[in-house]
Amino acid sequence: MNFIQTGFLIGGVALAIPVLVHLLSRYQVRRVELGTMRFLQEVMQDGAQRRKIRRWLLLLTRLACVAALVMLFARPYLPEFVRRDGDRLRVILVDQSASMGMPGENGRLIDDAVAKANEVASQLGTDAKILWAWFDSEVHPVDTESGRVSAPRGIVGGTDFLTALSWARDQVDAFPDSIADVVLISDLQQAGMASDLVETSTLAMPADVPVRVIDVGRVAASNLAVTAAMPTSTRTSPDQDTVINVTLFNYGTLPMEEIPMTGTAESGGRTVRLKKSINIPGEQAQELSFDFGTLQPGVWQFTFQLDVEDDLAIDNRRITAIEVGQPESVLVIDGGTQDEAVMGESFYVSAALRQSKTAAISAESEANAAPTAAQRFSPEVVYLFEDSLPDLRPTRYPLVVVANSASLPRVSIGRLERYVEAGGRLLVFAGEDSDQQDQTSDIWDGSALTPGQIGQVRSSGAMPFRVGQFDSSSSMLTLFADPQQGDLGRLAFNRILEVQPAELTSVLASFDDQLPALTQHKYGNGNVVWFLSSADASWGPWTTSPLYLPLVHQMAADLLHLTGEGKxxxxxxxxxxxxxxxxxxxxxxxxxxxxxxxxxxxxxxxxxxxxxxxxxxxxxxxVNATAQESDTTRIPVDQFASHFKFTLAESDSGEVAKIVRDEHKRELWPWVAALAALLMLTEYFLANRTTA
Incomplete structure (x- = not known):
């Protein structure tokens, strides 16, 4: 038994009232011994047992009255399940992946699928609820009032059957009282499926929900695809030949001969075009190399197009790109004079950047982020005590390095702010002036280029500061997550610059006691990175470590988009x-x-x-088309159902034989009210006939 208004059950505490009345009534009689009442007392003792029983019955009756009133307000009911015909619900999934663009019986396969979908939708009549959705690698619900859909024009996505069926399962679960079924219309491309164990455990389609699978695919398909177009690296110098290796695969069983292919390279208004032909046996791959020679500096976009008519046209084209250019220009600002160059911080920074060719790290070459055979940086040092800052434009100097934060004249801060706001990148090393110490906070006070509230220079004690932790997910430092590339915790620093980071500043690495070591934040269209120790050996021996060059290169390269995936x-x-x-x-x-x-x-x-x-x-x-769509191998309907472990509906069945259980509430308050009235009459009768 359940209750509709369960809050009234708290009234059960009123059951204590009859108990209190009963206990208090026992002490309301005052005993007086009279000699003349001796014989009357003997008579009364004969009925004492009967009166005791009536008193207990009266107490129980009063408790039952209170309980009946509480239950009456709480409205008890008994749940009932009745069997009835539920409302009809049909979920229709139509495959719109790239492979559905192949020729079909009436145009494309997607056109055949839409015709089948409209036919299946019309079987249920106008009273049924129909949920439509397209699917490729995602599910795209369709809100239609006409009950019919039209085929989309451009279809380029990949196939993911698990995502589609999981969405259908969720829609069915949202209507538990409906007689539901699922209709999936596809070419059943095998590439859209994963392992049996993963998909079966993830899907868990209810056994009482039948799934009707309609196969509109081709029995055999002829498809020649460009599966890959890979440059030797994504960045090269103008004096190196640009070679792109293109891989083709013949998914058909018959050989294809003298297939023409065009490779086009474009950068701005410049175009280079090469043409070749190739023979490919059935069900085999071939590789073709396009040598575009030396290209002028710039970002070059390459398009490789097959001139062939096959069943799937979307994979006849593939694109790639590379960057051709000279080493990146880096401006290193030194607040001293050229006479002090050998002793200044700029000497260490510029020397490290010039060695980028010989000190390139292997993990970057593996990721094709920057070629090891090309110089990445071209540093230029400017001494502010002799010359003023040159024209600071991001197009001229993509990166500016301040070798000593305390030696920079305050008048230069405004120019650097405008440079970063326009899209420039700034790398700042901490330091102190040779004559006056702790000037960084005064020089940079109020500037948007600071990572937060700059404090004082802090010296270590007997033990130097070390990098305690760093963000290995950052593209700047992810390289050092591999112990083979070096342990940042071995770098030692005798002095550091204390900073309280601002809310929008990211702390990429920290010294001991959670003191920031490396920070990054955005300003305008540019980025600013602070390294909170000196660039030379004045604040610690870290410049003699084998990690000095890689760390400086990573900071500079990350700001120039040369780390991680690159530009x-x-x-x-x-x-x-x-x-x-x-x-x-x-x-x-x-x-x-x-x-x-x-x-x-x-x-x-x-x-x-x-x-x-x-x-x-x-x-x-x-952005290229998904490579899996090129594989036209299909799977039979029964194997498809066995893979996902769902109940396969009969292909010709327009109805689903299913009865749903619907819950009703059978309220008991009339009976409780009658019981309460009866108990009240009983209480009145007993109370008038029961003495103390």
Missing amino acids: IRFRSIGNDRNLIASDARSPQITRVSTDASRSVVSSQLTFDRPGFESGDGGVLYV
């Missing part, structure tokens, strides 16, 4: 854009339109079409 980043259709949003250097993506006069800011959650997309800071995203 050129490769994506596939369906990749999550949140991966981009997590990069503080690239907060938004702009689609490069074929019309150079306009560009549109993209707000989609995933990449939804192939092409080149530009990001903040000169980042270029190369």
